[in-house]
Amino acid sequence: QDEDSGTEVGEGADEWAQSKATVRPPDQLELTDAELKEEFTRILTANNPHAPQNIVRYSFKEGTYKFIGVVNQLAVHFSQVGNLIPKDSDEGRRQHYRDELAAGSQESAKVVISETEILEEEEEPKESEAEAETEAGSQTDMPAAEAAEKVNEEELMTPKQPKEQKLTNQFNFSERASQTINNPLRDRECQMEPPPRTNFSATANQWEIYDAYVEELEKQEKTKEKEKTKTPVAKKMGKMAMRKMASMESQSDDITKVTQAAKIVERMVNQNTFDDVAQDFKYYEDAADEYRDQEGTLLPLWKFQNDKAKRLAVTALCWNPKYNDLFAVGHGSYDFMKQSRGMLLLYSMKNPSFPEYVFSSESGIMCLDMHVDHPYLVVVGHYDGNVAIYNLKKPHSQPAFRSSAKSGKHTDPVWQVKWQKDDMDNNLNFFSVSSDGRIVSWTLLKSELVHTDVIKLKVEGSTTDGLDGLQLHTVGCGTAFDFHKEIDYMFLVGTEEGKIYKCSKSYSSKFLDTYDAHNMAVDAVSWNPYHTKVFMSCSSDWTVKIWDHTIKTPMFIYDLNSAVGDVAWAPYSSTVFAAVTTNGKTHVFDLSINKYEAICNQPVVAKKKNKITHVQFNPIHPIIIVGDDRGHVTCLKLSPNLRKMPKEKKGQEVQKGPAVEIAKLDKLLNLVREVKTKT
Amino acid sequence: AEVEETLKRIQSHKGVIGTMVVNAEGIPIRTTLDNSTTVQYAGLLHQLTMKARSTVRDIDPQNDLTFLRIRSKKHEIMVAPGNVAFHLVFKASSP
Numbered sequence: 001q002d003e004d005s006g007t008e009v010g011e012g013a014d015e016w017a018q019s020k021a022t023v024r025p026p027d028q029l030e031l032t033d034a035e036l037k038e039e040f041t042r043i044l045t046a047n048n049p050h051a052p053q054n055i056v057r058y059s060f061k062e063g064t065y066k067f068i069g070v071v072n073q074l075a076v077h078f079s080q081v082g083n084l085i086p087k088d089s090d091e092g093r094r095q096h097y098r099d100e101l102a103a104g105s106q107e108s109a110k111v112v113i114s115e116t117e118i119l120e121e122e123e124e125p126k127e128s129e130a131e132a133e134t135e136a137g138s139q140t141d142m143p144a145a146e147a148a149e150k151v152n153e154e155e156l157m158t159p160k161q162p163k164e165q166k167l168t169n170q171f172n173f174s175e176r177a178s179q180t181i182n183n184p185l186r187d188r189e190c191q192m193e194p195p196p197r198t199n200f201s202a203t204a205n206q207w208e209i210y211d212a213y214v215e216e217l218e219k220q221e222k223t224k225e226k227e228k229t230k231t232p233v234a235k236k237m238g239k240m241a242m243r244k245m246a247s248m249e250s251q252s253d254d255i256t257k258v259t260q261a262a263k264i265v266e267r268m269v270n271q272n273t274f275d276d277v278a279q280d281f282k283y284y285e286d287a288a289d290e291y292r293d294q295e296g297t298l299l300p301l302w303k304f305q306n307d308k309a310k311r312l313a314v315t316a317l318c319w320n321p322k323y324n325d326l327f328a329v330g331h332g333s334y335d336f337m338k339q340s341r342g343m344l345l346l347y348s349m350k351n352p353s354f355p356e357y358v359f360s361s362e363s364g365i366m367c368l369d370m371h372v373d374h375p376y377l378v379v380v381g382h383y384d385g386n387v388a389i390y391n392l393k394k395p396h397s398q399p400a401f402r403s404s405a406k407s408g409k410h411t412d413p414v415w416q417v418k419w420q421k422d423d424m425d426n427n428l429n430f431f432s433v434s435s436d437g438r439i440v441s442w443t444l445l446k447s448e449l450v451h452t453d454v455i456k457l458k459v460e461g462s463t464t465d466g467l468d469g470l471q472l473h474t475v476g477c478g479t480a481f482d483f484h485k486e487i488d489y490m491f492l493v494g495t496e497e498g499k500i501y502k503c504s505k506s507y508s509s510k511f512l513d514t515y516d517a518h519n520m521a522v523d524a525v526s527w528n529p530y531h532t533k534v535f536m537s538c539s540s541d542w543t544v545k546i547w548d549h550t551i552k553t554p555m556f557i558y559d560l561n562s563a564v565g566d567v568a569w570a571p572y573s574s575t576v577f578a579a580v581t582t583n584g585k586t587h588v589f590d591l592s593i594n595k596y597e598a599i600c601n602q603p604v605v606a607k608k609k610n611k612i613t614h615v616q617f618n619p620i621h622p623i624i625i626v627g628d629d630r631g632h633v634t635c636l637k638l639s640p641n642l643r644k645m646p647k648e649k650k651g652q653e654v655q656k657g658p659a660v661e662i663a664k665l666d667k668l669l670n671l672v673r674e675v676k677t678k679t
Numbered sequence: 680a681e682v683e684e685t686l687k688r689i690q691s692h693k694g695v696i697g698t699m700v701v702n703a704e705g706i707p708i709r710t711t712l713d714n715s716t717t718v719q720y721a722g723l724l725h726q727l728t729m730k731a732r733s734t735v736r737d738i739d740p741q742n743d744l745t746f747l748r749i750r751s752k753k754h755e756i757m758v759a760p761g762n763v764a765f766h767l768v769f770k771a772s773s774p
Binding site: 203205206207209210211259261262263264265266268269270272273353354 | 681682685686688689692693694695698700733736737740741745746748755757759760761768770
């Protein structure tokens with residue numbers, strides 16, 4: 001605005017000289033009228049323009065940088081340090097005093113000597129002061145003056161009367177000290193025997209840690225058990241016995257601890273020798289079966305034999321229900337004339353060269369059975385009519401329990417024994433059948449075998465009048481029996497006369513049903529594992545017959561050209577079964593494939609005179625064991641054709657299970673029945 | 680006892696050259712081979728068995744070594760470890 005007015009004035013002055021046109025400089029700010037009239041206020045403040053406006057200091061209390069509110073606005077333009085000191089300050093007084101001393105030296109010195117208050121002080125400071133006075137040098141005065149200040153400040157307050165001050169001698173300093181007698185030191189030592197040390201090193205593996213934990217757990221469990229069983233005394237005795245056993249074990253020879261390892265090694269060695277057989281067992285499937293239409297073969301795997309049982313025929317075979325590689329072989333003799341001892345051997349497929357367990361008995365073993373729930377209990381029936389139970393857990397060679405003439409043994413050879421379910425008091429019991437015509441139920445009460453006659457087999461229609469009007473019944477001789485899988489009380493008995501009786505455990509005198517089965521003695525009867533109505537029988541009259549127990553005539557009859565020793569149903573199919581004959585052949589039938597002929601017909605034993613006596617299917621693996629009368633047991637693998645499952649229709653899932661099996665067999669039976677009703 | 684019989688049977692098995700029983704410290708208790716061979720085998724195989732067992736158990740502590748087979752060109756060595764002792768069979772390799 002000022003500029004504007006300035007230019008206007010200037011312009012106005014030149015107006016009369018020039019034209020009225022106003023000349024604006026080219027870079028003059030263009031403002032509107034309103035803006036031109038705007039008033040601007042200007043303020044004078046005392047702020048220091050050089051002072052920074054934004055000083056920031058770190059605040060430790062808050063831990064952040066903070067603005068300082070007030071900034072020092074002081075601007076120093078000129079400063080000079082002067083050298084004037086105030087009169088009343090210490091330094092000022094000193095100077096004044098100095099000046100006075102210098103002015104009147106002698107007079108003041110005398111006054112000082114006479115007026116000195118401190119008389120007891122040493123003469124030395126006095127002397128020094130005197131010296132100081134005579135010298136009248138400012139240097140000595142200074143220390144004097146200072147010393148005087150230190151000693152007596154009050155005197156200095158009267159500067160006009162300089163006094164004699166006491167001086168501490170800074171040059172002749174003497175120190176006074178005293179020392180007490182040092183006690184003589186004596187060393188006392190005591191040394192003990194060092195504690196025995198051993199070096200300990202161990203690795204901390206994962207399994208060592210795990211082992212430690214497991215041990216702890218076991219200890220805890222043991223203490224818990226001990227607490228629980230503290231009250232019953234009998235158990236305590238048991239524990240004592242156990243402890244004794246434990247200590248005995250630790251005393252026994254090192255060599256016995258190797259049993260386990262030795263067993264494993266033996267099996268390993270056997271595995272090497274029989275390596276190809278083991279491989280076959282597991283993996284070999286006969287590929288040729290595809291081309292063989294519907295027949296199958298039996299592949300021989302292992303052969304089990306033992307020197308001790310060489311002369312004895314295999315009279316019984318049984319697979320262990322729990323351990324699928326363990327089976328029991330009973331040895332005895334079928335020959336009526338030559339009766340000798342018997343043997344019970346248990347083999348494992350893992351070790352074909354030697355049995356796992358060996359038991360020998362005086363009389364030949366005719367039959368055996370293994371308990372389903374207690375797979376270590378084996379019951380055997382002897383040729384002399386005795387029955388015995390062997391406990392595999394205890395390695396005695398004697399049976400655990402034995403019947404005797406007193407306890408009601410049979411008077412004729414026992415042909416078959418079978419375990420039953422535990423009775424109501426949880427006692428073990430089993431049945432036995434013998435040619436003396438009695439079917440006996442034995443119960444194991446506490447350690448004795450107690451027998452109960454269940455049925456006496458009578459030959460119907462053959463009561464003869466004996467002496468004294470007694471009615472003698474000719475006793476039928478039972479040779480085989482089998483219990484129904486589901487209906488517990490029902491069972492079948494085969495006799496020497498060729499008849500099969502269906503009996504019940506509850507009725508001791510009457511049979512439920514009689515079948516005229518064979519012309520010669522019935523060697524084996526067996527219920528079908530799936531179908532509840534079907535059973536099978538075989539006999540020395542060369543035939544195998546399949547029955548429906550509701551119908552009196554057999555459904556199927558097979559003639560095998562030689563006395564049939566044994567039949568067995570396959571556990572995996574309701575239509576497959578195997579039969580063995582005395583000419584050394586094994587026949588396998590599958591009713592769903594071929595109703596009239598065997599699908600496999602194979603000689604299994606080496607020499608022709610070797611009769612096969614028994615056959616058993618393994619519950620899990622596709623193998624069968626066959627025993628002959630030379631004491632050998634041969635293990636054979638079933639080829640795939642023999643184990644055919646029903647073909648799945650396209651799109652449908654394969655149904656497995658007993659229902660299917662039953663249905664399969666039913667179909668066949670219906671066919672047969674239809675045929676029969678027609679004829 | 681039974682163990683003796685088993686050992687005898689193993690020794691008489693076809694192809695078996697020698698058997699050895701070694702205790703937990705690695706000292707052979709029973710052997711059918713000569714002394715120097717026995718000592719050598721016992722020492723070497725003891726360590727190997729321990730190592731093998733340690734490996735198996737490290738991987739899964741609930742597992743344990745059942746047996747160990749070492750097949751070489753000339754022979755096959757079979758070791759069955761036990762808690763207290765281990766058992767060694769020395770067999771000719773099948774051709």
